[in-house]
Amino acid sequence: MSPPPAKPGVWGRLAELRGPAVPPKALDARALAALAANPGCERRALLDGAGVDKAGLAEGLGSPASFGQSQFAFMRGNAFEARVKADGGAELLRLVHENLDPGAEPPRAGTVPDLTAAGPEGRTARTALALRDACAAGVWTLLDHPMLALDVAGSPAFLEPDAVVVHPDGTWTVVEIKSFPLLDGSADPAKVGAAARQSAVYVLALEEVAARLDPVPDVRHRVLLVCPKDFSNLPTASAVDVRKQRAVTRRQLDRLTRVEDIAAALPEGTCFAPGLPADRLTAAVDAVPAAYAPECLAACELAFHCRARSREEGAVTSLGRSLRAELGGLTTVDDVLAAARGDAGDPADPAVAALRRAALLRAEALRGREPAHPTGQAALPEVAPCR
Numbered sequence: 001m002s003p004p005p006a007k008p009g010v011w012g013r014l015a016e017l018r019g020p021a022v023p024p025k026a027l028d029a030r031a032l033a034a035l036a037a038n039p040g041c042e043r044r045a046l047l048d049g050a051g052v053d054k055a056g057l058a059e060g061l062g063s064p065a066s067f068g069q070s071q072f073a074f075m076r077g078n079a080f081e082a083r084v085k086a087d088g089g090a091e092l093l094r095l096v097h098e099n100l101d102p103g104a105e106p107p108r109a110g111t112v113p114d115l116t117a118a119g120p121e122g123r124t125a126r127t128a129l130a131l132r133d134a135c136a137a138g139v140w141t142l143l144d145h146p147m148l149a150l151d152v153a154g155s156p157a158f159l160e161p162d163a164v165v166v167h168p169d170g171t172w173t174v175v176e177i178k179s180f181p182l183l184d185g186s187a188d189p190a191k192v193g194a195a196a197r198q199s200a201v202y203v204l205a206l207e208e209v210a211a212r213l214d215p216v217p218d219v220r221h222r223v224l225l226v227c228p229k230d231f232s233n234l235p236t237a238s239a240v241d242v243r244k245q246r247a248v249t250r251r252q253l254d255r256l257t258r259v260e261d262i263a264a265a266l267p268e269g270t271c272f273a274p275g276l277p278a279d280r281l282t283a284a285v286d287a288v289p290a291a292y293a294p295e296c297l298a299a300c301e302l303a304f305h306c307r308a309r310s311r312e313e314g315a316v317t318s319l320g321r322s323l324r325a326e327l328g329g330l331t332t333v334d335d336v337l338a339a340a341r342g343d344a345g346d347p348a349d350p351a352v353a354a355l356r357r358a359a360l361l362r363a364e365a366l367r368g369r370e371p372a373h374p375t376g377q378a379a380l381p382e383v384a385p386c387r
């Protein structure tokens with residue numbers, strides 16, 4: 001009797017999930033940062049860990065993603081970045097000195113090493129050498145689009161920050177250049193948050209490079225965010241502390257090794273290959289637990305599919321994370337309405353008590369304008385509106 005066929009290892013299993021001959025999609029800093037923004041979502045962790053092309057998958061599901069940068073915004077961003085880095089990065093180094101290291105000698109003519117090399121591995125090695133040399137030189141050094149590698153569940157993810165600055169004392173700073181404006185010194189918190197999460201990924205990657213040097217240089221946890229000032233094209237900057245985002249991303253990346261466990265729980269034959277019929281893809285995606293929140297709309301290609309599923313299930317997560325947290329054990333809109341009516345729920349539960357109080361106040365406000373519920377409370381709508 002011939003032995004049973006050998007079970008594929010974790011990488012073989014992930015390749016099966018991707019589909020035969022489908023190359024893995026490389027993780028970039030934006031994807032890693034988005035992963036950290038929704039750490040509870042097993043669906044995203046599995047799809048990213050397996051290198052599934054989520055945009056292609058969303059197309060196959062019939063719910064294509066709609067976010068992304070317009071060509072105009074892309075070109076405007078590139079023009080702004082070129083302006084910030086003009087003259088050997090003189091303005092950029094001035095902003096780093098002013099915002100992060102005013103005690104150091106002011107930068108005069110910074111060094112900008114050549115980082116060109118063949119392939120991402122070659123560029124990563126070239127960047128590591130340039131960082132080591134800059135530490136030894138002890139002068140302001142600007143690394144323009146360096147290449148960094150971060151170990152993600154055993155495979156390298158290649159990352160390209162806008163810039164890394166080496167200070168005269170040998171410490172390293174990540175610089176993110178964005179085209180959204182800083183108005184009176186502050187910017188859209190959601191955009192700043194996304195930039196901070198992205199920068200935290202670069203900080204982690206730089207720490208891996210630093211750990212291989214002796215002595216180990218310090219990677220600063222305050223990064224520099226450079227944006228246009230007000231409605232002009234003049235650069236201005238703000239220091240952003242990314243310690244929290246760094247810790248969350250580190251935890252989330254460590255959890256990615258659990259991708260193996262998530263994959264093991266899936267039915268035999270589950271596959272996310274683009275080109276499979278929509279019903280097969282839907283069944284495959286629905287087999288992996290998700291944690292939808294409205295924030296997914298700006299960060300994940302599967303957002304429209306997951307939102308539709310969340311609404312079908314009446315899940316309160318589709319109404320936002322803060323509301324979800326306040327509702328405790330009440331996870332569906334039906335549960336919430338039943339608790340508010342007094343049909344279900346433990347009156348000692350603070351969420352249930354608050355809902356009944358709110359229903360009572362509403363009934364009092366509407367008394368005489370709406371027929372009363374048989375329990376004496378105001379009639380509640382059968383279906384609550386979802387976002």
Ligand code: SF4
Nearest residue numbers: 041292296300303306
């Ligand atoms: S859109 Fe879906 S898969 Fe993506 S993070 Fe949100 S819940 Fe997870």
